[in-house]
Amino acid sequence: MRRNQLFTCCLALIMAAVATAGLAPVQAQQKAAGKPLITVLNPAIESKMVDREPLSPRLDTLEGKTIYLVDINWGGPEAAYSVFEEIQAWFKQNIPSAKIVIKRKYGSYSNDDPALWKEIKQNGQAALIGISG
Amino acid sequence: MGIPTVGAAAANIVHYAIGYDFEYTNGMPIRYVGFPFPVAGQPKSVHHSYVFEREDVVSGKPMMQAIVDGFTKPLTEKEKFQGRPPEAVAEPRLLEPDTEDNLQQLFKDKDWTDYNPIILPTEERVAAMLKGTSRKPDEVVKKITWPGGARNLTVEKVAVCAVMAGAKPQHFPLILALATYVPFGNSTSSMANMILVNGPIRNEVKMNYKGNVMGPHNEVNSVLGRSFTLMSKTAGNLHAGKTTFSSLGSNLQYNNLCIAENEEALPAGWDPVHVQMGAKPTDSVLTVSTGWSYISSVGEVQRGYPPQFLMRDYMRSLSGMGASVIMDPAVAGLLKDSQGFNTKADLAKWLAENVEKTIASFWGNGVVSTMWASMALQGLEPHASRMKAPPDSMIKPFQPRGIGVIVTGGGQTTWFVTDFGVGRGVKIDDWR
Incomplete structure (x- = not known):
């Protein structure tokens, strides 16, 4: 019987300790200090994620492939164009069999360019598109 | 487009592109490389160093190695996934009760x-x-x-x-x-x-x-x-x-x-x-x-x-x-x-x-150039005529x-x- 009482007492202590641990430490301190707790509305709104689309399969090699470098015109026509020229120079030195085509997208960075996407799909095997920022 | 594509962004925005934009707008885990910031307004010598000497800020690899990998490394399971993503974090109507000081914080x-x-x-x-x-x-x-x-x-x-x-x-x-x-x-x-x-x-x-x-x-x-x-x-x-x-x-x-x-x-x-x-x-x-x-x-x-x-x-x-x-x-x-x-x-x-103002000053504005200069290069008026005009002519x-x-x-x-x-x-x- 005493053994059962001891067990019940220990269980109660453990439950009390668990219940106290459930409060965030700061909140528990504040509560202990007697400060009133306030309930407020959440200003944030749940965001909805979009459906996932897979990437296109990758290439085994870039040897002999046609690679488009597309300037989206972020920051103006001079902002990133020479980066693409430098990338072209790197390919010339390192993978000379790759054919590099530099293209400027229609309009500003936010305009779609279906004609260019069609051309790349027909004639290219890979594309680098940028440079935002 | 149906072919391997790599996106390129500057360091200030690339983490948005591979994170928030992917999850909430785009849905496609596009492989991005991140160039040092800024790209715009930098001389060719700096752009040369970005390509030949600097690292991709996403992977830490040399920039061109990262670009080549982006085209050639086999897809991961995450990159092959199609369909509904995990649900976004729910926002409860009410926040947990707390003290005024804690809520302000x-x-x-x-x-x-x-x-x-x-x-x-x-x-x-x-x-x-x-x-x-x-x-x-x-x-x-x-x-x-x-x-x-x-x-x-x-x-x-x-x-x-x-x-x-x-x-x-x-x-x-x-x-x-x-x-x-x-x-x-x-x-x-x-x-x-x-x-x-x-x-x-x-x-x-x-x-x-x-x-x-x-x-x-x-x-x-x-x-x-x-x-x-x-x-x-x-x-x-x-x-x-x-x-x-x-x-x-x-x-x-x-x-x-x-x-x-x-x-x-x-x-x-x-x-x-x-x-x-x-x-x-x-x-x-x-x-x-x-x-x-x-x-x-x-x-x-x-x-x-x-x-x-x-x-x-x-x-x-x-x-x-x-x-x-x-x-x-x-x-x-x-x-x-x-x-x-x-x-x-x-x-x-x-x-x-x-x-x-002078044509040079007009095109010297970054937003004007971003929005209209590319249209000028494609022959669209009145931007094309403005692009062809001498830099010191007036507009x-x-x-x-x-x-x-x-x-x-x-x-x-x-x-x-x-x-x-x-x-x-x-x-x-x-x-x-």
Whole structure:
């Protein structure tokens, strides 16, 4: 019987300790200090994620492939164009069999360019598109 | 496109592209490489080093190794996945109860404030705010699609922000009208916004349009402007480094140039802005414009150099994408009586015809170049002709309809020229 009482007492202590641990430490301190707790509305709104689309399969090699470098015109026509020229120079030195085509997208960075996407799909095997920022 | 594609972004924005943009807007785990920032405006030698000597900021690999890997490394399981993503983190209507100090800190930790203290949105305060409109709390004011996430901004969420900003229920229709613009204009170019209020509601809620109107001297001008920022940061989800990427930012984003027109002091023939845009004088209208800056007349008009000349001089420094002149009624009266501008449109027409700048200066503006230079290279007019013109030849960059005229304040012959283009507003009365 005493053994059962001891067990019940220990269980109660453990439950009390668990219940106290459930409060965030700061909140528990504040509560202990007697400060009133306030309930407020959440200003944030749940965001909805979009459906996932897979990437296109990758290439085994870039040897002999046609690679488009597309300037989206972020920051103006001079902002990133020479980066693409430098990338072209790197390919010339390192993978000379790759054919590099530099293209400027229609309009500003936010305009779609279906004609260019069609051309790349027909004639290219890979594309680098940028440079935002 | 159906072929291996790699995206390229600068370091300031690439983590947005592979994180937030992927999850909430794009859905495709595009392989990005990250160039050092900035790319634009750097000489060819720097671009050479970015390609040949620097690392991709995403992978840490040499830049060209990262690009080649992007085209050739086999896809991971995550990159092959198609279908529904895991559910986004749920946002409960109520936050966990806590002390006032802790909640004030929580709102700052979440970046939900402008880092000034807020009024905590208790259920009682929000319920009181909702009495300022006949609209239902769960009615959707706007589905926010930028930046991604398709968030439904409800009347209740607007009320939460209105409370946080310190507004009263009688201000709520104004804030609901403002909510239709959330999030505010924001870009890497350190953009700002201007809120203009016209119509009878200015007097009803006692906005200040008679003196020191752009300063911190009126409750409604203050809380209305502030509420735009709070809504943009909470419902709009605009957070520095996560969804906004300005370098300098804009101090104007604290109050968003919240002003009301002094319609009562307009010279005869000068219509209020909302009437110019087709509304009735008895309509109450709120208009939000985006821009960057304003230039002050710095003191009173000088008799020897009429104000339109100095306005013209200052406007030469603006991009040409839009402008407005904010002036004291005394300036408006002077322009009408002494200079013969019988309407606002007369002044806008004169400025459009007389503001000139060099072609080099015109294209020297980064936003102008971003938006129009590529069109010029593709032969689209009038941009193509402007691109072909000699750098030191002159251009008239403004159209009369692109120049707004706002009359506010009272008592001094001072004015500001701004690059905020004034468009059509929304009717506040619809939100009562």
